[in-house]
Amino acid sequence: MKKFTDNLLLYIKGLAMGAADVVPGVSGGTIAFVTGIYIELINTIKSVNLRALQTLKSEGIGAAWRFINGRFIVILLAGIFTSLFSLAQFMQYLLVEHPLPLWSFFTGLIVGSVIYLLRQNPLRSTHENLLFFVGIGIAYGISISPPVVLEGTAVTMFLAGSIALCAMILPGISGSFILVLLGLYPVFIGAIANLQIDILTAFALGGIVGLMLFSRLLSWLLARFETLVIATMCGFLMGSLSIIWPWKLVTSSMTTDSGKVLVLSTDNLMPSEFLGLTGGDPQTFLCTVMFVFALSAVMGLDYFAKSKLESTQ
Template identity: 45%
Template sequence: MQYLQWIIKGMAMGAADVVPGVSGGTLAFILGIYERLLAAISGINLTALRLFSRGQWRAFWQQIDGSFLCCLVGGILLSIFSLATLISWLLEYRPVPLWAFFNGLILAALPPLFKVVKWSLPRVGLFGIGILVALSMGLLTPVSFTPELWMFFVAGAVAICAMILPGISGSFILLIVGMYAPVILAVKELDIAILFLFASGCVVGILSFSRFLNWLLKHYHDVSVAFLTGIVVGSVYKMWPWRDENVIYTPAGFAEKFGQHDLMLSVISFIAAVFVMLALLNLEKILGGSASPDKRTAASNKE
């Protein structure tokens, strides 16, 4: 049952990653697997390589938390391939209910998130800074230019770092820095050289940045979580259903300008999302399994 929980949570992350502006890291954070994910990625280090080269498969698998990673990645891929068409259709023809759904997911998860931190004035301040960071990211204007080859490596590193941060979308960062269209073009044209550079940047970025985040969460847990929670709260602004780029509308104002507001469908979608999130947060009880700790031991991450 534990494996099934990880797969389902991976599917939730994959569904979020399909939507531009929504971060799979957000879902990992609010579903309680964020710290374990960072620890698992951080476990892919020199120690893991030595264990692999010596044929110590069991120790290697434990070092990288292989079962957890495989189930999670499998769920992400399953969700991307199964839901991409549906979500793309919703983004084009019914974006308002879709954004309402993701709003419901995040807002329903906030009460448990707030309970994780022992709040103090400095942590409240960091929470506020996190909100401001997310809001400022949402207000940035995309740029456009012709990139050099080396920029694809940097773009991969930056995008993957953004992707594992709650509340910040890797695709949105690519859009802001003007690299989204070139990367998508490379994917469509199967430009192996560019895709290799981009993928290499992703590998370097995720292995280095995950170690930094993992260190922060180990040594400054509540401070880090307070800041990350602020980013999650601030990201709700980007997912307000009735908006056009950076302009926020009421449902009535949106209908006046665009012809319809899908209010009833959005309310239903929001309520459905709340129940979905409550189910995700209580998977252990629903499936009859026991909760497993999100953190791995410090020893498993040391080289």
Template identity: 45%
Template sequence: MGAADVVPGVSGGTIAFITGIYQRLLNAIQSVNLEAAKLLFQKGSLINNIKSLWQHIDGNFLLAVFSGLLTSAISLAKIITFMLANHPIYVWSFFFGLIIASFIHIAKQVETWNIKTILSCIFGAALAFTITTLSPTDVEPQWWYYTAAGAIAICAMILPGISGSFILLLLGMYAHVLSAVNSLAFDLIFLFITGCIIGLMAFSRVLTWLLKHYHQITFALLSGFLVGSLNLLWPWKQVLTTYTNSKGIIKPLSQKNILPDTFLQLTGQDPKQVMAISLMLFGLLLILFIEKLSKK
């Protein structure tokens, strides 16, 4: 999940769903509530209270997941930044295949495809597609921007198909957050994580309610999110307009998906089709393997 969340366009929620921990994750997050606080401050031994609280919030599970998230995000941030800068076709191809397989996996959770689930899927695809066509911005962040960005982006991070990293791009905060992680700016990281916790507490309850009352429609919506997000992950793009960020670096502002042959003609660069298709297939097969593994 940590590795996926670092890449703009890929959701950690997708990985959580495929590995079979999605519902447990939502339940554990929701359990951090007033009842948990009461367990901590009830009469009796403090050690026993902490044990009751830990069991109530599924502490071992949350510790494992979030330790993995932080470790992976910190260790892979520089690698992902390097790969996106030097080998973008390889990165996007791998995740393109991964998301296709993820769509197949989530779509199979919809037991009956009827007019409601089909419309829900179409709406999800249209919404995700629209989000991926928006142009990123760049801001000079105040301290509170990090908290606000964390609260907004975390909602996307736990939704299969919508990337929290891409939301950060739209907010103009992706580079700043990644820079804070790479430079170990703990004050800024703390502000961002605080926002993530606030957003996570609120949005997980909304999502759980939807899954409880509109299970099939919600799954169809999530599968639509995945289809719509493929627009962002297409490996071959033509840069239409650029902008200069606060550090004086020229970056793409708007791009258009093109075919590999067109990419070769426009850029003069090798589209690396064989390797790209191989990585797509690898991403697809990897998810199918993880799916079988999670069932066991």
């Protein structure tokens, strides 16, 4: 029964990661981090290597399956893909019809997660405090960086795939947002719509290479400097609040070949400024409710986890 429950919880975490990846500015890596599977995810990605093939050849399928943590990755991917295919339209509907409450929910989720993580991993040393603020600075700097426009060649898409996939496994940094900053998001969306195999292949290969290399670096850092890495990632999460802040004024945008309007840059507003500058209802009460609900949900999970731990001791 416990194994079934563990598998179900892992599947639900995959669902949450998939739902987050649908939302521009939110990273599946963020969900992995706040749900406590981040380190296992990084180590699992790292384990898919030549040694896994050697294990398959010398010891058989069972040994290779255990070596790459097959149960974990299959259940997690099942949740992610289920979410991508089943929740994508619903999330897109919320983004279009109810963006302010949705972003408020994610803001509460991030704030609650940072509080939870810092309770579990207090910033005790000067280095940890310094890296926490460095993480905030990096994520905030990325959020206000002006987009550039690169030509969508195979080489640039390979590099973009490497960078975007690395960003996707970092908490607080969205792969799709990185593509926007590189000016390649319309190229990527157009390649999917028009089935441009050369562009998609270059992007996929770049993503695989970037993911394999970066997961090894992260695994090495986590094994040796776990508290420092977690402090930095908590900073990333705090800095990402600038990206997902609900009340924004669009300062520049472009229309893709498919007719989709792509926002390139925004300014954050206070709810009191939102009505005057955009003409839209700031929905302050509903946004506050969604923020408090998400924050309370994370705090509730923290309380539940502590109660469960105490009951087993």
